[in-house]
Amino acid sequence: MSGSEVIALVAVVTSGIVGVAGIWFSFWNSNRERDLRLAERREDNREWYKRTLFENRIGALQEAKLWLNRLSDAMNDPGAANAAVTIEEALDWYQRNVLLIHGEMPETSPLGRFLYSTQASIDMGDDRLDFSMWQEASKFVREKANELVPRIDI
Numbered sequence: 387m388s389g390s391e392v393i394a395l396v397a398v399v400t401s402g403i404v405g406v407a408g409i410w411f412s413f414w415n416s417n418r419e420r421d422l423r424l425a426e427r428r429e430d431n432r433e434w435y436k437r438t439l440f441e442n443r444i445g446a447l448q449e450a451k452l453w454l455n456r457l458s459d460a461m462n463d464p465g466a467a468n469a470a471v472t473i474e475e476a477l478d479w480y481q482r483n484v485l486l487i488h489g490e491m492p493e494t495s496p497l498g499r500f501l502y503s504t505q506a507s508i509d510m511g512d513d514r515l516d517f518s519m520w521q522e523a524s525k526f527v528r529e530k531a532n533e534l535v536p537r538i539d540i
Contacts, residue, residue: 440534446486447531450497453479454524457504461515469513473505487530496526 387395453476460472480487480501488495500523503516 443486443489443534444531446483447527447534449479449483450487450527451524451531454497454500454520454527457501458515458520461504461513470508473501473508477501477505487527489530496522499523 456472457469457476460469480498484495484498485491487497492498496519500516500519503519507514507516
């Protein structure tokens with residue numbers, strides 16, 4: 387082989403090696419970019435989930451306070467709505483929102499205890515509100531809301 391043939395062969399081999407290295411680097415870089423985009427998307431999804439869960443939990447706690455007030459009105463005001471219907475609606479709502487309210491499946495709950503006790507009282511013909519249980523349930527709801535949204539002094 388002459389010197390120019392060797393140079394040509396080295397140039398072809400070198401350009402082949404450079405070409406393969408370029409293809410490999412391009413492949414590696416695209417995989418790395420894809421992994422970074424996937425990590426960003428996972429983080430965005432995680433943040434969306436946390437924000438949505440937070441908003442749903444706050445909404446459920448606000449509704450819990452509304453149900454406590456409605457039950458108090460229904461049981462303390464003879465002209466108000468039927469207490470039996472109100473407690474049935476409140477229990478149905480509570481059963482659908484128990485995880486949002488507590489953040490877990492509770493063993494016991496002041497809110498649940500109040501609602502079920504009120505239903506039992508109404509079923510036995512007693513339309514009086516157990517105010518101490520109502521206060522305990524109301525305090526529980528307030529504390530849960532304060533756990534989620536601590537007071538900010540500005």
